Amino acid sequence: PLFDRPWLSTSLSDFWGRRWHQMFRFPLVSCGGVPLAYLFGRPGGVLGTFMMSAIFHIIELRAVGRGSNIAVQVGFFALNGVGVLLERAWAKRTGRRLKGSVYGWIWTFSWMGLLALPVVDEWARVGRFAVDRFPGGFKPTMALLSLVQLPPGVDNGFVLKCLCFGTSLPFLAYSLFTLS
Structure with a gap:
């Protein structure tokens, strides 16, 4: 595969x-x-x-x-x-x-x-991830991310990068050290 x-x-x-x-x-x-x-x-x-x-x-x-x-x-x-x-x-x-x-x-x-x-x-x-495959610049990933209630102060862009690359440890570390 x-x-x-x-x-x-x-x-x-x-x-x-x-x-x-x-x-x-x-x-x-x-x-x-x-x-x-x-x-x-x-x-x-x-x-x-x-x-x-x-x-x-x-x-x-x-x-x-x-x-x-x-x-x-x-x-x-x-x-x-x-x-x-x-x-x-x-x-x-x-x-x-x-x-x-x-x-x-x-x-x-x-x-x-x-x-x-x-x-x-x-x-x-x-702009490697900037694709306009949907009318009006609609981005399904950002729409889905907007449905998730993130803790205050957590940057959506950082979460998206972690999700895109399939890594959760940086997000976990970021959350632990910035939300305490």
Whole structure:
């Protein structure tokens, strides 16, 4: 499947390698991962694949005339590659893998939640989510969100970003620290 329940991911390797969309996996690995793995071993392959994904996203945003902050794109994908390498280093050092554990789930969504906010902000800034498929600019997601009674002081935009990316931990942390 294109997506395989990404919310069940218990490691970054699981999220990116199996559960997030796999449509571009082969070209990203063959164009970025394989050449850099040949030169720098497994770490080069992992980082090469993520860097190729960053390049793909930069080109994609420029192709539709939106542009974007290249540092945010590269940072998001490069740091996800670093996260995958950290998981492997952890498993090698401790003999325990994160995958399959509740700690792995917490790790994955904490990492993704922290890294996703700047890139989702950037995508929203350049209009990646701005589609006018409904007459008069009607936005069904915003209409549904308006039906939910949020606590005073909680920003609808922040909630929407968390829902769009499928992460609930940042919203939970935000709520705990701003509503007390």
